[in-house]
Amino acid sequence: MFFRLALSSLWNRRGSAVLTFLAIAVSVFVLLGVEQIRHQARSSFGNTVSGIDLVVGARTGDINLLLYSVFRLGNATNNLAWQSYRDIAADPNVAWTIPISLGDSHQGYRVMGTTTDYFTHFRFGQGRSLALAMGSPFSDLFDVVLGSEVARTLGYRLGDELTLAHGLGSTSFSRHDANPFRVAGILEPTGTPVDQTLHVSLEGIEAIHIGWQGGVKLPGLPATVENIKEQDLTPESITAFMVGLKSRLATFRLQRQINTYPGEPLTAILPGVTLTQLWQMMAVMENTLRLISALVLLASLLGLAAMLLASIRERQREIAVMRAIGASPWFLLALVEAEALLITVGATLAAVALLALATSASRDALAERFSLFFDSSLITPDSLVYLLAIVAGALAIGLIPGITAYRRALQQQLG
Amino acid sequence: MVVSVQNLRFHYDKAPILDIPRWTVETGERIFLHGPSGAGKSTLLNLLAGILLPDSGTIEVQGKAINTLGARQRDKWRARHIGVVFQQFNLIPYLGAVDNIRLAAGFAGATGASGRARELLLALGLAEEQHHQSASRLSIGQQQRVAIARALVNRPALLIADEPTSALDRENRDAFLSLLLNQAGECRTALVFVSHDLALADRFSRTEALADINRAEGCH
Numbered sequence: 001m002f003f004r005l006a007l008s009s010l011w012n013r014r015g016s017a018v019l020t021f022l023a024i025a026v027s028v029f030v031l032l033g034v035e036q037i038r039h040q041a042r043s044s045f046g047n048t049v050s051g052i053d054l055v056v057g058a059r060t061g062d063i064n065l066l067l068y069s070v071f072r073l074g075n076a077t078n079n080l081a082w083q084s085y086r087d088i089a090a091d092p093n094v095a096w097t098i099p100i101s102l103g104d105s106h107q108g109y110r111v112m113g114t115t116t117d118y119f120t121h122f123r124f125g126q127g128r129s130l131a132l133a134m135g136s137p138f139s140d141l142f143d144v145v146l147g148s149e150v151a152r153t154l155g156y157r158l159g160d161e162l163t164l165a166h167g168l169g170s171t172s173f174s175r176h177d178a179n180p181f182r183v184a185g186i187l188e189p190t191g192t193p194v195d196q197t198l199h200v201s202l203e204g205i206e207a208i209h210i211g212w213q214g215g216v217k218l219p220g221l222p223a224t225v226e227n228i229k230e231q232d233l234t235p236e237s238i239t240a241f242m243v244g245l246k247s248r249l250a251t252f253r254l255q256r257q258i259n260t261y262p263g264e265p266l267t268a269i270l271p272g273v274t275l276t277q278l279w280q281m282m283a284v285m286e287n288t289l290r291l292i293s294a295l296v297l298l299a300s301l302l303g304l305a306a307m308l309l310a311s312i313r314e315r316q317r318e319i320a321v322m323r324a325i326g327a328s329p330w331f332l333l334a335l336v337e338a339e340a341l342l343i344t345v346g347a348t349l350a351a352v353a354l355l356a357l358a359t360s361a362s363r364d365a366l367a368e369r370f371s372l373f374f375d376s377s378l379i380t381p382d383s384l385v386y387l388l389a390i391v392a393g394a395l396a397i398g399l400i401p402g403i404t405a406y407r408r409a410l411q412q413q414l415g
Numbered sequence: 416m417v418v419s420v421q422n423l424r425f426h427y428d429k430a431p432i433l434d435i436p437r438w439t440v441e442t443g444e445r446i447f448l449h450g451p452s453g454a455g456k457s458t459l460l461n462l463l464a465g466i467l468l469p470d471s472g473t474i475e476v477q478g479k480a481i482n483t484l485g486a487r488q489r490d491k492w493r494a495r496h497i498g499v500v501f502q503q504f505n506l507i508p509y510l511g512a513v514d515n516i517r518l519a520a521g522f523a524g525a526t527g528a529s530g531r532a533r534e535l536l537l538a539l540g541l542a543e544e545q546h547h548q549s550a551s552r553l554s555i556g557q558q559q560r561v562a563i564a565r566a567l568v569n570r571p572a573l574l575i576a577d578e579p580t581s582a583l584d585r586e587n588r589d590a591f592l593s594l595l596l597n598q599a600g601e602c603r604t605a606l607v608f609v610s611h612d613l614a615l616a617d618r619f620s621r622t623e624a625l626a627d628i629n630r631a632e633g634c635h
Contacts, residue, residue, distance in 0.1 A: 001521050005510070012509035317504040323466065324501070325565065326494020326522035328487050413461045414499055414577060 006338040013311055020300075020307045021347045027300040028351035028390060029358075031293040035383045036355065038286055045279060048192045049271045051123030052098075053251050056080070056088065056258055057240035059265035063281075066274040069100060069240040072110040072193050076102065079237035084263050088243070091257075093250040096121050098242040101205050101235060104164045104176070109150045111164050111198045113205030113238075119145075121244055124192045134158055135185030138201050141233075143184035149195040151186040158183050164198075164208060176208040203233040243268075297390065301397045304343060308336055308401035312408065319409050329409035333402040340398030341391070348390055417442050417572045417605040418463060422472035424631075425458060432458055434631035435472075440573070445596065445606045447616045450625030456609045459625070460575050463607065464497050465489035477572050494522035498566030498574040498604065500595070503582045505562030506550035512536060512561045513546045516568050523569040535564035539594050556587040563595050567602050574599050576608045580615070592618060 010017045049070050057065045058078035067073040089097045098121055101113035119130050119137045135158045138145055146156055156162065161180040181200060189195055210231065245251060251270065258268035312319075319332060418440035425433040432455045440446060450456050461467040462474055465481045473480045477496055481489055493499075506515045513532045520528030536546055539560040550558060559579060566574055576595065580588040592615060599606045608619060616622045 001518065004514075005507075005518065008509045008514075318507055320501070321505060321507055323490075324464070324493075324499040325519040326490050328490040330487075413466055414457065414464055414501065414575070 002335075003338060003342070006335055006342055009335070010339055010342060013307075016307050016310070017343060020304050021343050021350075023300040023303050024297075024344055024347035024394075025350045025354070027293070027296040028348050029354050031297050031386060031390075032351060032355050032383050033358070034289050034293045035380070035386060036359065038289065039380050039382065042279065044191050046272075046275055047125040048275070049122075049124060051121075051127050051244070052242045052271055053245045053248060054243040054255060054258070054268045055240060055271050056085075056243060056266055056268045059267050062267065062269045062274045063278050065240065065267055065269055066271060066278065068102065069242075070193065070271060072102065072112070072197060076239045079239055080241075080266060081237050081264060082235055084261060084266065085238055085241055087263065088254075088258060088261070089241075091254065093245050093247065093254055094243055095246045096244045098122060099202060099238045100240050100242070101202055102239045104166055104205065104208075106150075106162060106164050106198050107154060109147075109154075109196050109198055111144075111200060111205070113200050113202045113235075115202060118199065122194075122242070124190050124194065128190075130190070130194065131188045132185045133188045135183070138184050138199065138204070140182070140184070141201065141204050141207055142179060142181045143200070143204070144181040145185040145187060145199040146183060147187055147195040147197045147199075148189040150198055151183075156183050156186070158186065164200075179208050202235055202238070206233040206235050297393070301344075301393055304340055304394065305397045305400045308340060308398065309404060312336070312401055312405050315405075316408065316412075319405065319412050320414065323409055323412050324414055327409070329406045332409040333399075333406040336402040336405045337395060337398045340394050340401075344391060344394035348387060352387075416440070416475075417444070417477060418607075419475040420463075420472070421475075423462065423474060424470045424472055425455075425462060425467065426470060426631075427458075431470075431631040433462070433469075433629055435459075435628050436630065438628050440605050440607060442572070443600070443603045443605055444621060445599070445619040446608065447619035447622045448607060448609045448625060449611050449613060449616070449622070451611070454625045455629060455631070456625055457577060460577055460607070460609060463573070464499060464575060465493050491522075491524075494519070495524070495569055496572045498569070498571040500559070500562045500566050500574070500576040500579045502578040503555065503558075505565065506558055508551035509549055511547040511549055512541060512553065512564075515550055515561060516565045519565045520568050525569060528568055531568060532564065535567060535598070536561065538598065539564055555582055556591065559583065559587075559591055560594060563591075563598055567598055567604065570602050571604055574604045574606045576606065578610050579608075580610065580612065588615075 055065060055069050057069055057076060058080045060077050064074065064077070068076050085097070085099055088094065096117055098114055098118045100118075102110060104111040116137045119132075121129075123129055132145070133148065135145070144162065150156070154162075160183045162183070163180050164176045166176060181198075181204070187194065243254070245254065255268045255270070258266050322332060416439055418438075420435050420438040423433060423435040423438075424431060448456060448459075458467065462469055463476065465474075465476075465484070468482055472482075474482050476492070479492065481492055484492060506512075507518065510518065513529060513536070516532035516535070517528050520526075520532070533543075533546060537543070541557060541560055541564075545553060545557065550561065553561065559582075562579070566576075579595070580591055583591055595608075596606070596618060606619075608615075
């Protein structure tokens with residue numbers, strides 16, 4: 001009867017009640033939406049690389065090394081010598097390594113030279129390994145394996161040929177057009193920078209640079225496939241490499257060894273730690289978004305209080321009747337709170353439903369355009385806390401009209 | 416004895432408005448209480464209902480000194496033992512007739528009042544199809560009849576009516592009064608009926624002028 005009374009009372013004022021309901025629903029939607037995107041961005045971000053113990057490059061900042069080696073953002077300040085790589089890879093604690101060589105591009109997408117170990121050992125997400133949607137890893141010198149986004153955006157299929165450009169501009173004039181690559185495989189989407197990368201063998205990178213010096217093509221006949229293959233294609237240097245250890249216990253010791261490597265100045269980072277540092281740099285943005293959505297919510301809850309407060313002025317007679325039939329002033333306070341609660345809970349449920357709908361409707365678009373992959377959990381533990389806070393906030397703000405109703409009831413006489 | 420008032424004193428500002436040495440209402444009695452506006456009639460009703468507390472003296476209803484009860488107990492007491500009918504606007508406008516009556520029963524802790532609510536409404540001449548119509552869509556005459564049912568649903572010992580006929584035309588007024596007196600009689604409920612329409616007085620068992628029982632003066 002109590003909630004029926006509250007519902008009937010709201011229904012009696014459905015015009016303003018519905019508007020308040022919508023205001024709260026929209027603001028809860030914004031709050032949960034921001035929270036959802038933040039959560040997913042964070043996990044997408046943290047899922048970029050996993051199962052890799054160290055990333056090693058020439059001496060540079062930790063975040064810079066992570067950005068260019070894992071996120072393919074910016075450029076390496078320097079390369080490291082092949083010999084240094086071999087030395088460290090030979091350490092008894094090292095289980096495997098993935099060398100990477102960056103610097104070329106194809107229509108704005110980065111080209112990464114590596115070995116087939118990349119497909120075996122690289123992990124992302126919760127330890128997922130790379131999977132090929134079709135084809136196989138590169139086996140020939142001029143094979144290329146495409147990230148899913150590259151293949152989709154540029155419309156490549158298995159067996160298609162493409163030429164790489166020297167440098168990183170999408171309209172580079174220096175093209176390695178003498179030696180086209182053939183698409184050997186296309187990877188499954190990962191939601192990481194892998195999707196935007198073309199993978200070729202280290203030797204392939206080396207081969208297309210034969211007859212080049214200092215980034216400029218030397219005049220003369222282009223090298224033919226046959227005479228390239230006769231040459232030694234071991235690179236002199238690489239951009240960076242990833243290390244998997246036999247035992248994680250050795251991580252810090254090896255990191256120290258690499259950082260003090262006598263041959264040349266090197267930097268080794270723990271990708272997880274550096275990812276966290278990088279994410280913390282974005283904390284200001286994150287918190288700003290949260291603050292804004294919290295303020296939007298506060299505004300809508302104040303609107304709720306204003307609506308209920310206005311209603312109490314119209315309800316003087318109602319309060320008199322309630323008092324006459326034995327309602328205590330507390331009952332009237334509780335009734336107003338119940339109305340606040342009904343609107344807020346209803347609006348919150350509507351917002352959650354709307355968010356579920358919006359998420360499933362925009363799932364593909366978000367994955368495609370922003371590489372944001374939404375997992376199924378709509379309500380994160382964080383947002384559960386938010387939901388409770390919203391209800392608590394509604395009850396707290398509902399006290400403003402609630403106490404007004406209480407005081408009026410106390411003063412109300414019969415007649 | 417339903418009501419027993421002794422040495423009751425009450426004031427709002429400085430001047431005392433009520434000073435009643437002794438006043439009683441017997442079971443089933445029908446009292447017509449009249450007096451000029453501002454004489455303190457409504458104040459007396461509020462005191463009897465436990466909404467206001469006296470400065471001194473005792474008010475016993477059903478043998479219980481209600482001025483010694485706590486606020487919540489007084490509210491509960493009112494719900495169980497006292498029915499109230501106002502001049503107008505007796506009902507929660509957005510609830511139906513039956514729900515208005517059930518709400519009153521709910522405050523008295525009674526359950527399953529729907530049956531009794533329907534009986535009372537039918538006895539008061541409210542057709543079945545109007546039982547669930549929201550109160551704001553009933554005519555004033557109909558609303559006043561629902562108010563009688565609402566006031567009597569808990570079979571109170573005392574029914575307080577504060578000028579309940581003043582919003583009605585003559586015909587409706589007489590019909591309303593008959594229904595009120597009949598129903599109160601059936602429940603053996605004592606009635607304190609406040610009005611200044613002395614033409615109604617002969618239908619009551621006792622007529623009292625407030626000035627006769629109240630020694631306070633000069634506030635009006």
